[in-house]
Structures are given as C-alpha cells and as structure tokens.
Amino acid sequence: MKLIGAGARPGVPQVDHDRILTVPNLLTVIRFLGVPLFMWLVLGAREYGWAVAVLAVMGSTDWIDGYVARRFDQTSKLGRILDPAADRLALIAVAVTLVLAGVVTWWYLTALLVPDVVLGTASLLYFRNHPDLPVSVVGKVRTALLLLGTPLLVLSEIMGGRVLFVIAWVLLALGLVGHWIAAIGYFQAIVRKGRPVRRARVATHHREADEQAASDDGGSGVVGQRTQQDERKEDGT
Numbered sequence: 001m002k003l004i005g006a007g008a009r010p011g012v013p014q015v016d017h018d019r020i021l022t023v024p025n026l027l028t029v030i031r032f033l034g035v036p037l038f039m040w041l042v043l044g045a046r047e048y049g050w051a052v053a054v055l056a057v058m059g060s061t062d063w064i065d066g067y068v069a070r071r072f073d074q075t076s077k078l079g080r081i082l083d084p085a086a087d088r089l090a091l092i093a094v095a096v097t098l099v100l101a102g103v104v105t106w107w108y109l110t111a112l113l114v115p116d117v118v119l120g121t122a123s124l125l126y127f128r129n130h131p132d133l134p135v136s137v138v139g140k141v142r143t144a145l146l147l148l149g150t151p152l153l154v155l156s157e158i159m160g161g162r163v164l165f166v167i168a169w170v171l172l173a174l175g176l177v178g179h180w181i182a183a184i185g186y187f188q189a190i191v192r193k194g195r196p197v198r199r200a201r202v203a204t205h206h207r208e209a210d211e212q213a214a215s216d217d218g219g220s221g222v223v224g225q226r227t228q229q230d231e232r233k234e235d236g237t
C-alpha cells in the first residue's frame with residue numbers, strides 16, 4: 001500500500017470541491033481537537049501514556065483523511081487549507097508542550113518555527129493571505145517523520161529505553177532536515193506564484209492613485225471656474 005498519495009485512482013483527475021462537510025474535513029477537525037488534549041495530558045495530568053495514544057490517533061488521521069479524500073472523491077478546497085494548517089499546529093504545539101515539560105530543549109522548537117515564520121511573512125507579502133500551494137512530497141515525509149518520532153520520544157521518557165530514545169531522535173533529526181528542505185521549496189513556490197500577483201496589485205494601486213489624482217484635479221478646475229463666474233457676477237460683468 002502506498003504511504004504517499006494513497007487512495008488515488010489511476011486515470012481519475014483529482015478535483016477540489018466546494019463542499020465543507022466531508023469525512024476528511026471531520027478527521028482534520030479531530031486532529032485540531034487533539035492538540036489541546038495532548039497539551040493537557042502532558043502538562044496538566046502528566047499522563048504520558050495517554051498523550052502517546054493521542055499522538056498516535058493524530059498521526060493516523062493525517063494519513064486516513066488523505067486516503068478517504070482521494071479514494072472517495074472528497075477532496076475539497078477547504079481541506080487543502082485545513083489539512084496542512086492542522087499539521088503545522090500539531091507539530092508546533094507538541095514541540096512547545098515538550099519544551100515546557102522538559103523533554104526537548106528550545107533549539108528544537110526554534111528549528112521548527114523559523115521556517116514557518118519566514119513562509120508566513122512571504123505569504124503575507126505576496127498574497128496577504130494563504131498561498132494555497134499543494135503539499136510537496138518532502139513536506140509529507142517530513143510530517144510523517146516528526147509525528148512518528150515525537151511519540152517515540154515520549155515513550156522513551158516513560159520507559160527509559162536508550163535505544164528508543166536514539167531511534168526517536170534519528171527520526172526527529174531527519175524530520176527537521178526535511179522541514180527545512182520543504183520550507184525552501186515552498187518559499188521558491190511562493191515567490192514564483194506571488195511575483196505576478198504582487199506586480200498586478202501594485203499596478204492596480206498606481207492606476208487607482210492616478211485616477212484619484214485626475215479626479216481631484218478635474219474637481220478643482222470646475223470649482224475654479226465656478227468661483228470665477230461668481231466673482232464676475234458680483235462685479236457686474
């Protein structure tokens with residue numbers, strides 16, 4: 001079974017529908033809800049075992065919702081935005097939680113945040129909104145590695161296994177490398193797609209400014225003419 005692009009039907013083009021209530025979108029919402037639950041289990045209840053179970057559910061739904069969407073023609077425009085947003089939120093929130101719990105250090109969170117801050121800034125600069133880019137293969141592998149390495153790291157804290165700890169950090173290190181590689185690819189895609197959008201926006205702004213200036217000049221001329229006519233009437237001419 002394919003891990004990437006699973007469920008795709010050969011010869012059938014993928015169409016992003018306008019539907020909102022779909023099974024994949026519901027699974028994505030569940031992934032969103034898993035974030036605060038995981039944070040509470042680690043920081044509040046200190047239930048690391050249940051926290052690992054929540055991470056496992058979140059990681060599995062990330063694969064299942066993509067499979068269902070492609071297999072049963074339930075891909076949607078909303079899902080294209082929600083799915084990567086849920087992944088980002090999960091990765092960053094889990095990292096923050098593990099930093100606060102003392103499981104990982106701040107450099108791990110920084111390595112995750114810096115590329116996202118750069119991409120977010122570029123998106124606002126070029127689009128003032130979400131760039132709506134397709135998820136790259138590197139991005140999907142990156143997410144899988146980080147979502148797999150994180151619960152293993154938490155398990156190593158529970159069980160105290162050195163081998164499990166090393167495996168977890170190998171996966172996380174590979175995931176971080178993939179995170180930066182994917183970020184470079186996304187940045188290049190944002191610039192390519194965004195340059196004509198930004199040029200068109202700037203041109204529209206200049207055109208509107210010119211039209212407004214012309215309108216203001218025309219209005220001043222009319223007012224001037226009316227003022228001169230009023231003055232002639234007062235002088236009796």
